[in-house]
Amino acid sequence: xxxxxxxxxxYATIEAVARPEVWIFLRPFADALTDAEAVDSAVxxxxxxxxxxxxxxxxxxxxxxGLPTTAGCPGYATDPAEVDAPVVxxxxxxxxxxxxxxNLDQFATGLVGTRSPHGxxxxxxxxxxxxxxxxxxxxxxxxxxxxDLAIGTDTAxxxxxxxxxxxxxxxxxxYGVVPTxxxxxxxxxxxxxxxxxxxxxxxxxxxxxxxxxxxxAGVRARPFPPDAPLAAPAVPLVGVPRDLPxxxxxxxxxxxxxxxxxxxxxxxVREIDMRAFLEAARLxxxxxxxxxxxxxxxxFVDTHRDExxxxxGAIIAAAGTVPATxxxxxxxxxxxxxxxxxxxxxxxxxxxxxxxxxxPTIAEVEAEPIAVNSRLGTYTNFCxxxxxxxxxVPSGAADGAQFGVSIVxxxxxxxxxxxxxxxxTSGSSDPVVxxxxxxxxxxxxxxxxxxxxxxxxxxxxxxxxEERGARWLGPxxxxxxxxxxxxxTTPAKPGLVRVGAESGTAIGGELWLVGTAMLGxxxxxxPSPMMLGRVTLSxxxxxxxxxxxxxxxxxxxxxxxxxxxxxxxGSGQLSERV
Numbered sequence: 001x002x003x004x005x006x007x008x009x010x011y012a013t014i015e016a017v018a019r020p021e022v023w024i025f026l027r028p029f030a031d032a033l034t035d036a037e038a039v040d041s042a043v044x045x046x047x048x049x050x051x052x053x054x055x056x057x058x059x060x061x062x063x064x065x066g067l068p069t070t071a072g073c074p075g076y077a078t079d080p081a082e083v084d085a086p087v088v089x090x091x092x093x094x095x096x097x098x099x100x101x102x103n104l105d106q107f108a109t110g111l112v113g114t115r116s117p118h119g120x121x122x123x124x125x126x127x128x129x130x131x132x133x134x135x136x137x138x139x140x141x142x143x144x145x146x147x148d149l150a151i152g153t154d155t156a157x158x159x160x161x162x163x164x165x166x167x168x169x170x171x172x173x174x175y176g177v178v179p180t181x182x183x184x185x186x187x188x189x190x191x192x193x194x195x196x197x198x199x200x201x202x203x204x205x206x207x208x209x210x211x212x213x214x215x216x217a218g219v220r221a222r223p224f225p226p227d228a229p230l231a232a233p234a235v236p237l238v239g240v241p242r243d244l245p246x247x248x249x250x251x252x253x254x255x256x257x258x259x260x261x262x263x264x265x266x267x268x269v270r271e272i273d274m275r276a277f278l279e280a281a282r283l284x285x286x287x288x289x290x291x292x293x294x295x296x297x298x299x300f301v302d303t304h305r306d307e308x309x310x311x312x313g314a315i316i317a318a319a320g321t322v323p324a325t326x327x328x329x330x331x332x333x334x335x336x337x338x339x340x341x342x343x344x345x346x347x348x349x350x351x352x353x354x355x356x357x358x359x360p361t362i363a364e365v366e367a368e369p370i371a372v373n374s375r376l377g378t379y380t381n382f383c384x385x386x387x388x389x390x391x392x393v394p395s396g397a398a399d400g401a402q403f404g405v406s407i408v409x410x411x412x413x414x415x416x417x418x419x420x421x422x423x424x425t426s427g428s429s430d431p432v433v434x435x436x437x438x439x440x441x442x443x444x445x446x447x448x449x450x451x452x453x454x455x456x457x458x459x460x461x462x463x464x465x466e467e468r469g470a471r472w473l474g475p476x477x478x479x480x481x482x483x484x485x486x487x488x489t490t491p492a493k494p495g496l497v498r499v500g501a502e503s504g505t506a507i508g509g510e511l512w513l514v515g516t517a518m519l520g521x522x523x524x525x526x527p528s529p530m531m532l533g534r535v536t537l538s539x540x541x542x543x544x545x546x547x548x549x550x551x552x553x554x555x556x557x558x559x560x561x562x563x564x565x566x567x568x569x570g571s572g573q574l575s576e577r578v
Contacts, residue, residue: 003036003043003053006148007097010055013146014099021119022137022146024060025067026100035097042095049095050205054148056091057141059134060101061108062151062193063182064088071184072106072116075307076300085182086219087151087193087210094209099147102137106312107297108153108186110134111161111356111376112365115309120362124166129361129401132162132376135194139166142196149206150196155186156284157356157380159194160392164355164404169203170392171195171418174411175384176222177442178211187292190284190384200393200422207414208441224444226517228412229469230437232349232419234457238262238407239272239348246357246378250398255354258395258405258424262352265423270348276340281381283334285315285374288326289385294319311369338386342410350409350420353379355392359401379406387411391421414439415471436513437471445516450476450535450545452484452509453494453565460491464525468518473511478545479536480506485556486568487529487548494565495529495548495556498536506538508564509545519544528552 001009011029036053043052058064061071063081065088070077084092092098105115113136114120121136123129124143131140135152139162142150152159154172163170171194178193185191195210197203213221240259244252263269283289293316294301301308301316308316345351356376365372383390391414392406405424409417415437440446449470454461457472478496481504487495496507514522523532529552535545562568 001053003039003095003097004033006053006055007032007036010099010146013144017144017146019122019140019144021103021121022140022144024070024072024101024103024118024137027067027098032097032099035092039095039097051091051149051209052095054096054202055146056096056098057100057102057138057147057150058088058098059104059138059150059152061104061153061184062088064098064101067101069184071108071297072104072118073307074117075304076297081182083182086179086214086217088182090209091149091206096149099141102135102141102150104136104138105134105158106309107184107301107316108134108155108158109293109312109315111157111373111380112360112369113162114362114365115312115369117309122362123359125402126400128363129359130165130365132165132356134158135162135196139163139168139170139196142166142168142198148197148202152194152196153183153186154192154194155190155384157377157383159192159196160380160390160406161356161376163196163392164394165359165402167394167402167404169197169200169394171203171207172383172390172392173207173211173414174222174224174389175387177224177414177439178207179213179219179221181219185296187289188296189292192384200391200418200425204418204438208438211438211442213443224439225412226445226515227469228415228439228444228515230415230440230446230513230515231469231471232416233466235266235268236349236416236420237268237270237347238420239345239351240269241274241353242271243274244354245278246375247354248358248399251354251358251403254396254398254403255405259352262420262424267420267423272344272348272351276337276344277382277386278378280334280337280341280385281377283330283337284377284381284385287333288322288328288330289334290315290319291322291327292319294322334385341382341386349416350407350413352420352424353406353408355379355404355406359399383408389414389417391417393421393425395424440513446513447516447519448473448543449512449514449519450478450509450537450543451512452496452507452546454491455512455546456510456565459565464522465512465514468522469515470518471513473513476509476511477538478507478509479538479540480504481536482507483558483560484562484565485553486559487552487556493530494559494568495553496535496546497548497550497553505560506563507560511543
């Protein structure tokens with residue numbers, strides 16, 4: 001579809017579904033159409049716009065030029081924002097068209113989607129049930145098919161709980177890698193900008209655009225660790241809770257099915273004790289850390305209580321009474337719990353958990369607004385406190401509701417979480433190979449590496465790349481400039497040398513994507529006579545690839561006629577010579 005067609009379809013859907021509570025500000029159709037026409041013209045002129053024509057809804061605590069950023073409180077901002085927040089500007093620059101600003105739990109304080117003067121945002125399928133919050137309007141706009149993408153924020157689970165309840169994808173990145181400039185804070189130390197989409201590919205594409213620093217524009221972002229993994233290993237080890245507090249029998253069964261799917265795709269599973277995680281989760285609202293809520297917007301709330309949702313006002317006002325000693329004591333306790341939780345996670349690559357506990361009705365929330373909200377955050381509140389990333393994905397239905405799970409991983413392991421989420425949803429253990437994972441597109445330095453022998457994916461030294469977080473990209477062929485020899489090494493391996501067009505031939509291999517820092521680590525451990533150098537591929541591109549010392553190649557056995565190492569192994573020639 002063209003951008004114009006998508007925008008026309010979006011506004012037609014808005015009219016058809018009649019859900020005015022989704023929006024705080026909907027842009028005039030003519031304005032969105034003008035933007036769409038500009039995108040289509042740019043595409044026709046050859047512009048490379050990775051999100052061309054996708055429609056976007058933006059949570060109204062994130063600046064959109066021309067719209068007031070009210071955070072769900074009309075009196076908080078009456079003047080329109082002068083410029084887009086960086087995340088919005090980046091989406092627009094990549095071809096996305098903004099539809100408007102969405103409703104939310106006021107000041108992003110809540111996981112229910114009902115704490116707003118603009119009305120409770122209802123579930124997309126069952127209007128008597130909550131949408132989940134605080135990014136309620138954003139999630140429902142995607143679930144109803146209005147927007148292709150939506151921006152949310154997540155401090156305690158606001159980018160994941162509504163994703164689970166609406167049956168969509170929510171990516172909560174490592175804290176700080178997506179800039180929060182132009183975002184009304186909730187708790188500065190833990191706020192993350194998130195994305196919603198109906199599928200992982202779209203969410204992945206958007207995250208690659210939204211994340212990363214831009215020093216030239218003064219936009220700061222946390223850099224990824226240089227050793228950040230680019231993929232889940234072929235046989236990942238995934239932790240699962242030993243106990244599942246708060247889940248009904250049907251939701252426990254649905255979680256068991258998600259676990260079984262992951263195991264069916266080759267993952268190993270280990271049950272772990274979640275007590276440290278869950279105790280940390282309770283610190284966010286039941287301890288001193290909630291003081292950050294008051295630091296963020298407390299001055300306004302204290303002087304405008306008649307304009308603030310009663311539940312939100314009570315939470316933020318109480319946060320202003322937290323003694324400094326309690327905040328400091330709880331930060332010490334959080335450090336202790338973080339160490340305990342990471343020790344329990346141990347060598348697991350990630351954690352599989354239910355995203356939330358149940359799907360309440362609006363009436364249930366009205367009857368017990370604090371208790372229900374607290375229950376919904378059981379499995380989400382700890383994530384940002386422990387500096388972890390997460391991907392929330394739909395995982396069937398139970399008790400008449402959408403059921404969702406989350407893959408949670410350590411800081412910087414966003415690509416691992418994304419890969420494992422794909423295994424849960426798509427039933428495939430292979431990563432998507434069409435593009436680098438979004439952290440690479442957001443600035444994490446990575447280098448393609450050509451392997452031709454013992455580091456092929458099914459060969460004995462592939463683990464050396466996997467343990468460095470390398471991502472398998474698929475088969476590749478060199479230009480017809482090379483020859484391959486079987487070297488006299490243990491284990492047996494081939495050596496590649498460039499001989500030129502007169503005597504060279506094309507040699508098959510595979511490409512891996514390796515973090516540049518980890519490639520240096522790999523090179524430092526590479527034994528003689530192997531070396532790394534530039535290799536020309538069949539399409540003319542140059543990559544780093546395996547080669548060997550010329551004298552080692554000359555003393556080996558020329559096996560170029562087989563075309564690649566696997567063909568040579570399949571011929572039986574190796575075993576005959578052993």
